[in-house]
Amino acid sequence: MVKTEENKNLFQRLFIDSFKGLSKDIWLLSVMMLINRSGSLVLTFLSLYLTQELEMSKYLAGVVIPFYGLGSLAGSFLGGWLADRIGNFKVMFFSLILGGTSLFGMPYMTNFYMVCIWIFICATILDMLRPALWAEVAQRSDEDNVTRGVSLIRMALNLGVFIGPAVGGMIAYNYGYDWLFIIDGMTCISAGMFLWFMLNPKKEKAMAEEETPKEKGKNPYLDFHYLVFLIFNLIALSAFFQIIIVIPVYFKEVFGLNESQVGWFLGANGLIITIFEMPIIYYLEKTKASFKPMMAGYAMIAFSFLVLWVVVHPLTAIVFFLLLNCFGEIISFPFISTISIKRADEASMGNYMGATTVVFSLALIISPLIGLPVAEFLGYSNYWIFSFVVVMIGVVGIKWTQSRFDEDEALNICQA
Numbered sequence: 541m542v543k544t545e546e547n548k549n550l551f552q553r554l555f556i557d558s559f560k561g562l563s564k565d566i567w568l569l570s571v572m573m574l575i576n577r578s579g580s581l582v583l584t585f586l587s588l589y590l591t592q593e594l595e596m597s598k599y600l601a602g603v604v605i606p607f608y609g610l611g612s613l614a615g616s617f618l619g620g621w622l623a624d625r626i627g628n629f630k631v632m633f634f635s636l637i638l639g640g641t642s643l644f645g646m647p648y649m650t651n652f653y654m655v656c657i658w659i660f661i662c663a664t665i666l667d668m669l670r671p672a673l674w675a676e677v678a679q680r681s682d683e684d685n686v687t688r689g690v691s692l693i694r695m696a697l698n699l700g701v702f703i704g705p706a707v708g709g710m711i712a713y714n715y716g717y718d719w720l721f722i723i724d725g726m727t728c729i730s731a732g733m734f735l736w737f738m739l740n741p742k743k744e745k746a747m748a749e750e751e752t753p754k755e756k757g758k759n760p761y762l763d764f765h766y767l768v769f770l771i772f773n774l775i776a777l778s779a780f781f782q783i784i785i786v787i788p789v790y791f792k793e794v795f796g797l798n799e800s801q802v803g804w805f806l807g808a809n810g811l812i813i814t815i816f817e818m819p820i821i822y823y824l825e826k827t828k829a830s831f832k833p834m835m836a837g838y839a840m841i842a843f844s845f846l847v848l849w850v851v852v853h854p855l856t857a858i859v860f861f862l863l864l865n866c867f868g869e870i871i872s873f874p875f876i877s878t879i880s881i882k883r884a885d886e887a888s889m890g891n892y893m894g895a896t897t898v899v900f901s902l903a904l905i906i907s908p909l910i911g912l913p914v915a916e917f918l919g920y921s922n923y924w925i926f927s928f929v930v931v932m933i934g935v936v937g938i939k940w941t942q943s944r945f946d947e948d949e950a951l952n953i954c955q956a
Contacts, residue, residue: 558688558822565680566689568738569673570696576636576669576731577700585712585720586659587912588788588799593717594650598789598912605785607656609905611663616901619668620894623675624887629739631672633732639666640728647718666728667901671894678881678889687830687878691821694874698813713800758888760895766883769941770899773876776838776934777903778910779845779927783809783865785911790920795854805858812866820867821874830875830882831942835935837872840864842931849924879945 586608590601615635622631642662649658673693681689711719760766784806791797791805824833844864851857877896884892910930915923 612901615667623890636732772937840868
């Protein structure tokens with residue numbers, strides 16, 4: 541009993557201490573993303589919307605969803621490029637306002653080709669936000685707490701993931717899918733207005749002018765070892781994103797869950813990450829390690845797919861899959877951004893964070909292609925083994941890039 545009480549107090553101390561030392565601006569950015577992500581419903585329910593509401597086949601749904609990834613890819617490139625030129629604030633503001641407005645048109649797109657085009661447009665505008673956001677977090681964080689700055693934003697995102705899908709699932713089930721697009725658009729616009737009033741644009745402009753570097757920044761797309769690092773992350777992430785591609789359909793078809801129950805499952809994912817990520821990252825940040833936690837997290841994600849292959853009972857499978865997947869994400873994802881931030885210089889921060897978000901965008905393109913169509917061909921049981929192998933390939937590759945990064949760092953020290 542005493543030991544249990546000590547462990548409880550230790551977690552409480554870690555949880556409280558994990559929030560100390562972060563700037564007011566990081567907190568404001570977190571609130572902005574909480575508002576935005578609380579209504580982020582389109583991607584979460586996209587596979588169900590296409591297969592259930594529009595009655596597309598799994599094959600056609602697998603063709604449509606990559607257009608979101610293509611738009612996200614274009615938005616990541618454009619957002620990173622613009623952030624280094626016109627400033628992070630302008631990119632974030634116009635992405636939220638214009639992106640939210642574009643979502644209102646989605647319910648009117650029922651033709652296959654129009655759905656593809658409009659999803660591409662929406663994703664391009666909306667995902668211009670991400671590289672500008674992460675570049676802003678890097679600029680407003682100290683070097684010692686940049687990973688916690690990233691994690692606080694992710695905490696806000698995942699708290700929104702808890703609220704959004706849980707409410708969105710009930711809305712889709714009771715009122716129809718059209719309301720998901722309306723709510724998503726309204727929360728995007730609300731987040732944009734919050735950004736405008738709470739983070740002073742004039743202050744942002746003055747800061748940008750004061751800190752504009754004189755030398756030309758590094759090019760992430762010419763940084764060979766960094767590109768290899770991103771490629772192996774891409775491999776692992778392509779399997780991870782099955783949580784929003786294949787998993788909702790699998791839970792509905794095999795386990796018999798309805799849209800509301802799927803929404804609660806995805807919401808629980810966000811709630812677990814919200815509670816545990818900050819104290820865990822606070823503890824890991826003290827170790828000064830980045831690659832080891834990332835590889836351990838990806839390995840947990842890989843084994844979460846094996847749970848679905850091994851465990852027969854639906855509730856048991858869902859619980860163990862959820863826990864392994866959540867804690868794997870907690871341990872791995874923040875360090876992708878941290879490593880990218882440390883690899884960049886001030887003049888190239890937007891481009892490096894753009895390259896990082898490009899990887900997530902490419903994963904959203906590849907995931908549907910190795911998702912529903914491959915699952916239908918292999919069968920779900922074999923597909924979980926396939927997903928496990930894909931993630932572990934990423935883990936092995938990231939281990940290789942760790943040694944290359946260490947060599948690059950040693951070389952830079954010698955040259956200095």
